[in-house]
Amino acid sequence: DSGVTQTPKHLITATGQRVTLRCSPRSGDLSVYWYQQSLDQGLQFLIQYYNGEERAKGNILERFSAQQFPDLHSELNLSSLELGDSALYFCASSPRTPESSGANVLTFGAGSRLTVL
Amino acid sequence: DAKTTQPPSMDCAEGRAANLPCNHSTISGNEYVYWYRQIHSQGPQYIIHGLKNNETNEMASLIITEDRKSSTLILPHATLRDTAVYYCIAATTSGTYKYIFGTGTRLKVLA
Numbered sequence: 267d268s269g270v271t272q273t274p275k276h277l278i279t280a281t282g283q284r285v286t287l288r289c290s291p292r293s294g295d296l297s298v299y300w301y302q303q304s305l306d307q308g309l310q311f312l313i314q315y316y317n318g319e320e321r322a323k324g325n326i327l328e329r330f331s332a333q334q335f336p337d338l339h340s341e342l343n344l345s346s347l348e349l350g351d352s353a354l355y356f357c358a359s360s361p362r363t364p365e366s367s368g369a370n371v372l373t374f375g376a377g378s379r380l381t382v383l
Numbered sequence: 384d385a386k387t388t389q390p391p392s393m394d395c396a397e398g399r400a401a402n403l404p405c406n407h408s409t410i411s412g413n414e415y416v417y418w419y420r421q422i423h424s425q426g427p428q429y430i431i432h433g434l435k436n437n438e439t440n441e442m443a444s445l446i447i448t449e450d451r452k453s454s455t456l457i458l459p460h461a462t463l464r465d466t467a468v469y470y471c472i473a474a475t476t477s478g479t480y481k482y483i484f485g486t487g488t489r490l491k492v493l494a
Contacts, residue, residue: 314482
């Protein structure tokens, strides 16, 4: 158990629907990262939050949004789902703060597998 | 963050050392080199990181060239459980940032 909890583990839904993936970071970690991994592809960075604030954005689609709540858990919302959104979605956390210097080690959750039919 | 280049795949005999190379020729002075691995579809697992000096921990050793343009991850005695995709990442030491993974090296350890 890495300490990063992601729910649900598996999710099957239909095209056009909306889903929410949830991530609870490791205790004490203030930064949360979201990644998408399509079949046999690498990890695509989506977005990063620090203490409730968006800090960095990758190639996240406009249909996707995320937020980090005061208790530090984060949610990734995927709407108007398409077949191509089927993927593993990983959340990672780190103790990194905007003022940090030095190494930044990410701890990943086990992922949420989304299947869009 | 610097772009990294890794061979797409490698094989290694069980019990032998696995040496996984990574090129990061555009790395800047404030960027660490990190290695992670992903076994099947599990969440990536941190292995080791370094800035200038060579590093060793219970999982692996990291050798960084003097000019910092490349590095090698060494798994000293590879086992079948080390079969995974290994990612090399170069990322800045300061502030918050994107932390980009490349395509990695698929290591297959052969019995």
